[in-house]
Each structure stands twice: as structure tokens, then as C-alpha cells.
Amino acid sequence: MRIYSTSGTTGDPCYIPLTAGDLAAWIEISSRSYSATGLRRGQRAASTYNAGPFVAGAALDTFAQLGLTHIPVGTGNTERLARVLQTIRPQALICTPSYAQYLGEWLKERKIDPASLGLQRISVAGEPGGGEPSFRSNIESTFGATVCEAMGIGDVSISLWGECDQQQGMHFSGGDYVHVELIDPASGEPRAMSDGAEGELVYTALRREAAPVLRFRSRDHVAIWTEPCACGRKSIRTRCMGRTDDMLIVRGVNLFPTAIRDVVAGFRPEVSGALLVRSTAPGIRQEPPLPIDVELGAGDSAVPGLAERIEAAIRAKLIVSTRINLVPYGSLPRSEYKTKLVKH
């Protein structure tokens, strides 16, 4: 019925075919996960995903199934999105966590208070990081809205996990359709799905008709929780720390750039929250101190000792030595989709 393709940033695009049954299954799984994030029938919801060639477009089918009053805005037009937020006043916004952060800045620069727009819910997906405590609470206080995250994977299902109001990780939503396992990313050996376990997620399609995958490695490095959730859902929960491809190893310590971003976010408003890790060696192994550009907050000049305080906080929380280079506000790239946090 449909053939999506991957972006092919590291080579030729791969094609992802779906039969009518496959698409119906994606919509069912994704409806479960997006509904966990607080999207409800009759709610006005603005989305920022393009229909384009990529699987994210299938989320639009899901929003119809959920019965949302869907306002598709697409990627790449913040002006248009701001106008929608001001005039149609949706209760919900669906975007990447990077874009939610950028949108908050964009509005403030134009003297629009994001909290005045009446957004109640921001459902974030598309990249890891939406569940990091400091990063999340900054977006929540900026907009006065609850932020819940969802996660999927193109080869398996557009959305596959969704976080409930408890904000204790994303619930697995692929039951009956997808089997999920946890493995040790280095050895490939299975790991028990026990409360607090970490590893890489591996998926097997149980009912897929076109291009079913068998023990497909996600490259998503996650933590898993199995204890019952107060919301009543029985499914396991997860938080994605990052793609194993994004992981750096600094003198034996596994480091995800999203974890650095969360520590840096704790220094707002002295910093904007934007950062760029400048790797000094090709590949994942890096020598300390790891150089990181951290952007100052809007209108602020560097307060003496700020860089040292950030370095100390990262060392205390992540056990990694860094060298923070403070750069002017607005000098690091922003993204309306996914943000690259590491420059090799």
C-alpha cells in the first residue's frame, strides 16, 4: 500500500514497504503510544511532521484514528506554527524535543510568552532526550504544559512506546504485534528484562506482512522498568539514553550527548541549552578533557566561573572531564527536526 524510505544520510536510502494490514497495525500501535502521551479525541493538536517520504508521515494517519482535530503544520515554518498557536490555540503540540526548545526561544525573542498560548500538552518524539529531567522541566515551565515522549523505529513501527502522565518512562505499545528484547550491545547476548536493566532494544515483527524483521537491532540504548505503573498500564517502560551510534567512550566511561545536554540545561537561564560536543578523535573513543561548546543565554555575557561550574557539574554527574568553551547566544545551529549534538 505504501513505500517509505529512510533519509540515507550515510548512504543510499532504504525502502520500508507496508501492506494495508501493516499500515493498520502501525496506526493501532501508534494510537496506543500517542494516546498514552495525553492526546485525546476532540483535542486540537498541531503537528510538525511532514508527510514526505519518511515514516514520520504515517503518524498523520494515527492522528486521524485518534480523533484529534489535527492541524498539520509540517517542518520548517516556525512563523506559521506560531500563528497557529496564537489563533487556533491548540491544546496539544506534537514535535521533536529539539524543536520544542527552539520554539520556546523563538517566541521569547519575539516577545511572545510561550506560556500564554494555552498549550496543555507537548508530545515529543523523533530523537532521544525528551524525558531527561532538566531538559523536560525547562520546556514544561517555558510553555506551562506537560511534556510526554514517544518513540518508534522506522523498520518496526512509526511509534512503539508512549509515556503516560506519571512521566516514569515510555510504555511499550506493540503487544500482539512486536516482540521486544534487551541485549548487551557489545556481545549481543540477551539481558533479562528486569527493573532498572540497561541495554539495546531488539525487535521482532510478529504480524508484519511486508519486510518483517527478525531480531532487528535498534541501536537505541535504553533503561527498562518492569514495576507496575500508577497509571494502571501493565506494559514495561523505557527511557532512551541515546543511539549507540552517538555514544562516546571517554576513558572507559560511556557517555551520551543527551546526558550532557541535561546537565547543561540545569544552568539555564545563564546558558541557552544549546551545545556541541567537539570530538577530538575519529570514532567513539575520546580522550579527556572532552571539548564542548556551550551557548550563553539570551543577552547574557559570560559570568566569571560559569564554565568551571558546568565542568564540575558534568564531572560530578557523568564522571567525565570536559573543557567548556562558552560561545555567544545564537551561534550554535538550531534544528526544527533532530539536533546533531556531536561534531566529528
Ligand SMILES: [Zn+2]
Ligand atoms: Zn504509566
